[in-house]
Amino acid sequence: MTTGWVWHERFGWHDTGTAAGFLKGEFIQPLQHVESPESKARFASLVEVSGIAKALKRIEITKASDEDILRVHTSEHLDKMKALSADIRGGDMGDGVSPFGFAGVDLACLAAGGTISALRAVVEGEVANAYALVRPPGHHARPEKGMGFCMFANVAVAIAHARARLGIERVAVVDWDVHHGNGTEACFEADPNILTISLHQDGNFPPDTGKVADRGVGPGKGSAINIPLPAGSGEGAYLDAFDRVVLPAIARFKPDVIMVASGFDSSNADPLGRMLLVSGSYRRMTRRLMDLAASLCGGRLVISHEGGYSPFYVPFCGLAVVETLSGVATGVEDPYERFWKDLPGQELQPHQRALVDAVVQACGL
Numbered sequence: 213m214t215t216g217w218v219w220h221e222r223f224g225w226h227d228t229g230t231a232a233g234f235l236k237g238e239f240i241q242p243l244q245h246v247e248s249p250e251s252k253a254r255f256a257s258l259v260e261v262s263g264i265a266k267a268l269k270r271i272e273i274t275k276a277s278d279e280d281i282l283r284v285h286t287s288e289h290l291d292k293m294k295a296l297s298a299d300i301r302g303g304d305m306g307d308g309v310s311p312f313g314f315a316g317v318d319l320a321c322l323a324a325g326g327t328i329s330a331l332r333a334v335v336e337g338e339v340a341n342a343y344a345l346v347r348p349p350g351h352h353a354r355p356e357k358g359m360g361f362c363m364f365a366n367v368a369v370a371i372a373h374a375r376a377r378l379g380i381e382r383v384a385v386v387d388w389d390v391h392h393g394n395g396t397e398a399c400f401e402a403d404p405n406i407l408t409i410s411l412h413q414d415g416n417f418p419p420d421t422g423k424v425a426d427r428g429v430g431p432g433k434g435s436a437i438n439i440p441l442p443a444g445s446g447e448g449a450y451l452d453a454f455d456r457v458v459l460p461a462i463a464r465f466k467p468d469v470i471m472v473a474s475g476f477d478s479s480n481a482d483p484l485g486r487m488l489l490v491s492g493s494y495r496r497m498t499r500r501l502m503d504l505a506a507s508l509c510g511g512r513l514v515i516s517h518e519g520g521y522s523p524f525y526v527p528f529c530g531l532a533v534v535e536t537l538s539g540v541a542t543g544v545e546d547p548y549e550r551f552w553k554d555l556p557g558q559e560l561q562p563h564q565r566a567l568v569d570a571v572v573q574a575c576g577l
């Protein structure tokens with residue numbers, strides 16, 4: 213069986229306008245907003261140019277319906293996004309730094325639909341696993357509002373769809389984006405059947421969420437796991453967290469399917485993160501999750517794209533993941549990896565081990 217691939221040209225049309233980084237101001241010279249089409253469109257281009265696209269099964273997207281969105285989000289949020297999208301000037305998703313253009317809500321529903329379609333293709337056995345390269349991203353969107361460049365919580369919307377329509381009950385989500393997957397966590401914080409695990413840079417964004425002690429609420433207590441790694445963490449810290457927290461926690465949870473919220477802003481090249489990962493790091497994390505999925509849930513692994521703001525490096529990180537998922541080696545080498553894979557700090561450091569120790573203890577692993 214092959215690997216499913218989701219991409220749509222219109223994901224490049226989501227218009228975040230001008231800003232510098234993510235801000236505008238009297239003395240901030242306008243530039244392209246950091247959440248621009250570049251990193252994602254160039255990832256899609258490399259998938260084509262490398263030749264691996266021919267080995268993938270392209271999955272047609274069914275746009276998320278209002279019913280799909282409303283399983284996770286409030287009608288007030290959806291109605292507001294629709295009203296702003298009808299304005300030729302567009303609007304903001306909810307926090308003042310997440311702009312979108314005319315018809316932005318249609319693109320956000322297409323992105324959520326891309327993740328749903330990938331999950332459906334895997335659950336129905338059409339493909340072995342899948343990568344959904346969607347835009348805008350989703351993991352910061354809360355039920356009642358968008359934030360952090362995310363309008364709708366793509367992964368959460370897909371999970372809710374799968375539970376309502378595809379007979380799926382238990383899902384584990386691993387979020388390796390450098391920022392906390394606060395939105396996905398918020399959607400399921402009281403739900404014991406959805407395990408959310410976020411590895412992120414401590415205090416980056418949102419600054420006040422994703423702490424070790426945040427474990428979910430009420431009946432969902434224990435179903436959220438946060439691994440707030442110190443700034444400067446490299447592959448050693450991530451793999452230690454995988455081997456001692458992520459993998460055993462998922463094995464204990466016994467999901468029907470594993471999903472990944474895949475942000476490549478935890479790479480060494482990202483302007484919005486301070487971590488050291490290289491493309492090979494994502495390759496090794498993907499491999500571990502594939503092996504676990506094979507032993508737990510028939511290999512069902514669905515990866516949905518989130519952040520990643522280096523236009524020159526995201527494509528190589530993405531290709532590494534798609535090569536691993538599909539078992540196809542393109543022969544295209546990451547030209548940057550040799551400069552960064554042996555950086556001082558790439559190996560596990562004592563203060564990083566101490567943080568993982570704290571998570572192990574908090575989770576009773």
Ligand SMILES: [Zn+2]
Nearest residue numbers: 389391475519
């Ligand atoms: Zn991010």
